[in-house]
Amino acid sequence: MIKETNSSALFAEAQEHLVGGVNSPVRSFRNVGIEPIYFHKGEGPWLTSVEGRKFIDYVLGWGTFILGHSDNDVKSEISKQLELGVHFGSCHELEIEFAKIIKKAFKYINKIRVVNSGTEAVMVAVRLARAFTGRKKILKFSGNYHGHVDYLLVSSGSGLATLNIPLSKGIPLEFINETIVVEYNDTSALEICFDKYGDQIAAVIVEPVAGNMGVVPPKNGFLKTLREVTKIYNSVLIFDEVITGFRFEFGGLSNEYDPDLVILGKIVGGGLPIGVVGGKEEIMNLLVPIGDVYHAGTFSANPLTLIAGIATLRKLMQLNYTYLEELAQIFEEGVISIKNRFNNGKMKFNRYGSMMSIFFNDNEVIDSRTAYNSDRGMYSLFYKFLLERGVYLPPSPFESIFISFSHTINEINYTIDRIEEFFINM
Ligand SMILES: *Cc1c(COP(=O)(O)O)cnc(C)c1O
Numbered sequence: 021m022i023k024e025t026n027s028s029a030l031f032a033e034a035q036e037h038l039v040g041g042v043n044s045p046v047r048s049f050r051n052v053g054i055e056p057i058y059f060h061k062g063e064g065p066w067l068t069s070v071e072g073r074k075f076i077d078y079v080l081g082w083g084t085f086i087l088g089h090s091d092n093d094v095k096s097e098i099s100k101q102l103e104l105g106v107h108f109g110s111c112h113e114l115e116i117e118f119a120k121i122i123k124k125a126f127k128y129i130n131k132i133r134v135v136n137s138g139t140e141a142v143m144v145a146v147r148l149a150r151a152f153t154g155r156k157k158i159l160k161f162s163g164n165y166h167g168h169v170d171y172l173l174v175s176s177g178s179g180l181a182t183l184n185i186p187l188s189k190g191i192p193l194e195f196i197n198e199t200i201v202v203e204y205n206d207t208s209a210l211e212i213c214f215d216k217y218g219d220q221i222a223a224v225i226v227e228p229v230a231g232n233m234g235v236v237p238p239k240n241g242f243l244k245t246l247r248e249v250t251k252i253y254n255s256v257l258i259f260d261e262v263i264t265g266f267r268f269e270f271g272g273l274s275n276e277y278d279p280d281l282v283i284l285g286k287i288v289g290g291g292l293p294i295g296v297v298g299g300k301e302e303i304m305n306l307l308v309p310i311g312d313v314y315h316a317g318t319f320s321a322n323p324l325t326l327i328a329g330i331a332t333l334r335k336l337m338q339l340n341y342t343y344l345e346e347l348a349q350i351f352e353e354g355v356i357s358i359k360n361r362f363n364n365g366k367m368k369f370n371r372y373g374s375m376m377s378i379f380f381n382d383n384e385v386i387d388s389r390t391a392y393n394s395d396r397g398m399y400s401l402f403y404k405f406l407l408e409r410g411v412y413l414p415p416s417p418f419e420s421i422f423i424s425f426s427h428t429i430n431e432i433n434y435t436i437d438r439i440e441e442f443f444i445n446m
Pocket of ligand 1: 136137138139140165166167168227231232260261262263285286294295
């Protein structure tokens, strides 16, 4: 039953009790200048609002629901586990099964530890890297997001950052002194940096496909150089595959580039909160209770999350990812054809597999500044037009558009037609 209420009334009430009415900032829809929609139900590629309006969902829990919402197999496994208990706070069999599946998908992962969010997994990975190398500095790339860890919430003023500016108040400059920021895809800046600081760099952390500054694919050779240079200087290479893990194949980009540590999240929790750190045994074994690097978690690897993750991964094992690639290609062809027909040079489309983004920008170069400098007013108009017609894109040009196995050609065609309509009306 749809309740007799509406998003606007709920948001007004929420603002009395929750900061800004939300529990995570992008949910406020501020980037597109409207109020949030309150959702009531998710099924397949569809989200239904409290008003009973249906939307084709391209956000999918920020990349989580690769099978679509409320997948029947995942749901039934969760229900079975509900009967047995949702949290033991101790060992259970699903931990082993889950680890085996992750190891099957990621050939360079020998050991894993399961935590409750991507942010938490990043914290553990960086702590491990610092302990393993006995060094302090962490190199990250501008525009890459690794959760809200203090020392990684940093942007850079220029290619080779000399002056780090925290992206958040409440982070003392001392906390980011050991963070180096380099422009994503800038291999020469990376090499200059290693020339200068190489023997002090504990780890390089990277999104192998950037998905938090709009989608920016890695340039040819960039990830390979990363692996080579970190090997030369004995720095730990951390692939943050929270989005990309199981997004393009049963596994991730790690299988090609052999990072030392891999971070997973989103998809692998089947819709429940999760983060995973995995990697080479000699590094992972530094964690307590074997080693001296501390980590603990009350809800780590709780059976409800793991059963949802296992059910999702088992299903992905059987599915053919070319389905997602084909739908994404059709989406791309549709958008590019519209862009050409309406001669809209401002419209930019980026894609890597089933991760895509649309910006409006005059500049041809796509880097970490593109989304920030893009025409956000235009994105907001575009966004509202589609939303009113039942297409739910990410409420910010920095976030990725995702496609799930539950989407069909019908939803894609409908979406392309609405995008065309937007340009006809403009
Ligand atoms: C979402 C995300 C995180 C953070 O995960 P949370 O579960 O939100 O803490 C880290 N890295 C990347 C690449 C992400 O997309």
